[in-house]
Amino acid sequence: MNTYLISVRPTWADAFFNTHNPKSIELRKGSFGASLKPGDRIAIYATLPTAEVLGIVQVVKRESLTVDQLWRESRQGKLAKVSRAQFDAYYANQQSGVGVWVDNAKLFPSPIALPRLRQNWGHRWQPPQQIVQLNHEQMTALNIAR
Numbered sequence: 001m002n003t004y005l006i007s008v009r010p011t012w013a014d015a016f017f018n019t020h021n022p023k024s025i026e027l028r029k030g031s032f033g034a035s036l037k038p039g040d041r042i043a044i045y046a047t048l049p050t051a052e053v054l055g056i057v058q059v060v061k062r063e064s065l066t067v068d069q070l071w072r073e074s075r076q077g078k079l080a081k082v083s084r085a086q087f088d089a090y091y092a093n094q095q096s097g098v099g100v101w102v103d104n105a106k107l108f109p110s111p112i113a114l115p116r117l118r119q120n121w122g123h124r125w126q127p128p129q130q131i132v133q134l135n136h137e138q139m140t141a142l143n144i145a146r
Contacts, residue, residue: 001037001039001040001041002035002037002040002041002133003040003041003042003043003056003133003134003139003144004033004036004040004041004042004043004131004132004133004134005042005043005045005053005127005128005131005132005134005138006026006042006043006044006045006128006130006131007045007047007127007128007129008026008044008045008046008047009046009047010046010047010049010050011081012026012080012081012082013044013045013046013047013050013054014046014054015081016044016054016055016057016102016105017054017055017105017107022105023079023080023081024060024079024080024101024102024103025073025074025079025080025099025100025101025102026042026080026099026100026102027070027074027080027082027087027090027097027098027099028097028098028099028100028130029090029091029094029097029098030098031064031098032098032100032130032131033062033098033100033131034062035133036059036062036100036131037059037062038059038060038061039058039059040058040059041056041057041058041059041144042056042057042058042059042100042102042131043055043056043134043142043144044056044057045127045128046111047127050111051113051114051127052111052112052113052114053108053111053112053117053142054107054108054111055105055106055107055108055111056105056106056108056144057102057103057104057105057106058102058103058104059100059101059102060101060102060103061100061101062098062099062100062101063098063099063101064096064097064098065096065097065098065099066095066096066097067091067094067095067096067097070091070096070097070099071084071087073099074087074099079101080099108142108143112141112142114127117141120138120141121138121141
């Protein structure tokens with residue numbers, strides 16, 4: 001089991017941790033998360049203006065599908081918390097997309113802010129553009145047990 005970190009816009013990052021009807025699919029492009037396996041964990045970093053790691057989710061499955069299949073599999077965007085217009089804009093000129101199904105969302109008692117991440121991981125550390133695997137030291141800094 002590996003642990004990864006992804007950057008998500010605040011609206012969609014928060015949606016993973018809704019107690020009622022949480023977001024259960026992360027939609028991405030290209031070969032995003034090609035090494036993700038069921039049981040892997042993903043720490044969710046909410047981008048600016050939030051700039052905090054909010055919590056962690058567990059991977060159920062990752063699939064590369066045609067855009068039409070992905071729309072259907074996401075129950076017309078309901079599972080990803082996106083509208084048709086948002087979905088179409090994101091996947092404009094794309095033949096396929098990646099869906100990462102997640103569950104078991106656990107919100108951290110206190111989010112971990114960017115300055116604290118840089119304190120632990122180096123002042124030049126930048127949140128990932130795509131996805132990055134966390135090493136043992138990084139997981140310890142986030143207080144994530146193996």
